[in-house]
Amino acid sequence: MADTKRKIGIMGGTFDPIHTGHLVIAEAVRVEYDLERVLFIPAANPPHKQHFQVETAMHRYMMAVMATYSNPHFFVSPIELERAGLSYTIDTVLELIEQYGNNTEFYFITGSDAVQELSTWKDVDRLLEVCHFIAATRPGCSYTLEDIIKHFGVKGCQRIHSLETPELEISSTDIRERVRQGRSIKYIVPESVENYIIKENLYKRF
Numbered sequence: 001m002a003d004t005k006r007k008i009g010i011m012g013g014t015f016d017p018i019h020t021g022h023l024v025i026a027e028a029v030r031v032e033y034d035l036e037r038v039l040f041i042p043a044a045n046p047p048h049k050q051h052f053q054v055e056t057a058m059h060r061y062m063m064a065v066m067a068t069y070s071n072p073h074f075f076v077s078p079i080e081l082e083r084a085g086l087s088y089t090i091d092t093v094l095e096l097i098e099q100y101g102n103n104t105e106f107y108f109i110t111g112s113d114a115v116q117e118l119s120t121w122k123d124v125d126r127l128l129e130v131c132h133f134i135a136a137t138r139p140g141c142s143y144t145l146e147d148i149i150k151h152f153g154v155k156g157c158q159r160i161h162s163l164e165t166p167e168l169e170i171s172s173t174d175i176r177e178r179v180r181q182g183r184s185i186k187y188i189v190p191e192s193v194e195n196y197i198i199k200e201n202l203y204k205r206f
Ligand code: ATP
Pocket: 012, 013, 014, 015, 016, 021, 022, 025, 109, 110, 111, 112, 113, 114, 115, 136, 137, 138, 139, 168, 169, 170, 171, 172, 173, 174
């Protein structure tokens, strides 16, 4: 029987701001795994960034919408912004399963640096039961995915996959630094995001 499951990508992140690196890996995974759509989900309160200053969720959400609007397969979901407390991926995926129904396969898209931290994520065993992880190559990340897969045993083999993507040495941290120093961010972020950052005077303080 033909596989009739819907395949949905989830691109989680702080997106402070969203940049070309995020868009390129999301599109690469979408094409490779034949995903119907990719949901970009800005974290309201990222657990791993509690001690850092982060731009308001509203600005991060707005920039994600502007960066993705021209791709008919890309959507931005406010699901984590509407939930109080820390933004745990397991809560998000379980909520998405409720929304989309059981006949859906979820593919969580991450850079190779993020997947390296997977064992620290809340309810990671359960998480691996309910979604796949696609780790896109990211420059400067010295790790072997095999170690992480091995760490999770059979579930790791079945659920964690890597994908070679164009390696772009871009990070939100570098973009914030560039803005603070008055350096160009042209082509590192979409033009709409660049204009929004200038107009709203973002990243001048931290
Ligand atoms: P920051 O420097 O503030 O941590 P970031 O550039 O890492 O920002 P995040 O919002 O933290 O962006 O990342 C969201 C997801 O996108 C993570 O899974 C991260 O690994 C991935 N990612 C971000 N930039 C890249 C890139 N250039 N190549 C591959 N993956 C990336």
